[in-house]
Amino acid sequence: MTLPSLNRAAITVLFSAACTGCQWTGFGFRADGAEMPRLRQVLVLEAGSVVADVGAGKGELTVALAREVRSNGRVFATEIDTRRVKGLREAVVDAKLDNVTVVEARSRETGLPPNCCDAIVLRRVYHHLTDPASINASLLRSLRPGGVLAVIDFPPPFSLSRGSLGVPAKAVLDEVTASGFEPLRLIDDWPGRSPLTSYCALFRKPLADPRAR
Numbered sequence: 001m002t003l004p005s006l007n008r009a010a011i012t013v014l015f016s017a018a019c020t021g022c023q024w025t026g027f028g029f030r031a032d033g034a035e036m037p038r039l040r041q042v043l044v045l046e047a048g049s050v051v052a053d054v055g056a057g058k059g060e061l062t063v064a065l066a067r068e069v070r071s072n073g074r075v076f077a078t079e080i081d082t083r084r085v086k087g088l089r090e091a092v093v094d095a096k097l098d099n100v101t102v103v104e105a106r107s108r109e110t111g112l113p114p115n116c117c118d119a120i121v122l123r124r125v126y127h128h129l130t131d132p133a134s135i136n137a138s139l140l141r142s143l144r145p146g147g148v149l150a151v152i153d154f155p156p157p158f159s160l161s162r163g164s165l166g167v168p169a170k171a172v173l174d175e176v177t178a179s180g181f182e183p184l185r186l187i188d189d190w191p192g193r194s195p196l197t198s199y200c201a202l203f204r205k206p207l208a209d210p211r212a213r
Helices: 004-016 036-041 060-069 080-096 131-142 168-180
Strands: 048-056 074-079 100-104 118-123 143-153 182-187 201-206
Touching: 036 143, 036 201, 048 060, 048 100, 048 201, 060 080, 060 118, 060 168, 074 080, 080 100, 100 143, 100 182, 118 131, 131 143, 131 168, 143 168
Parallel strands: 048 074, 048 118, 074 100, 118 143
Antiparallel strands: 143 201, 182 201
């Protein structure tokens, strides 16, 4: 093992040890923060839109999206943790919203109905996926043709590989595109995590399945 490899290995071990037991999911979403205007634009949010918040956590983004799409729209909020599913339902009740459907997902399946959504967002969730290919296939099934997928995440420190500390944007681009999505663009100055960096990778479900041609 070369000296640079040893240094990188040592950094990895030290950083991992320092973060042992940390289940950091990022800073909470703020509806009055800088992310909401950007999301409104990239997801093309409007009254009547149907949107999914995959890996919705405590539900801050879910509530904000539900208010954006108004009473004639709908938001699907998914989680795989039973306690978080319960917490999501409580957050929806507390916010007095009747346009949110809470869905209990699985590690390889979002639980979303087929062709249900105009847009889907994963905010700081993708790096936690243990089977991204299966989840990406599920996301593709759940989007309507032409629908938009936004993957908001952050690169891991010290050029580490994917894991609980982040995922490289290139990995997201390669994996999601391989699942049948059309890449749209990568926004590398996504707000909400200053002074650390964050990105948003945008994709679209093709209007027609290229594999059916």
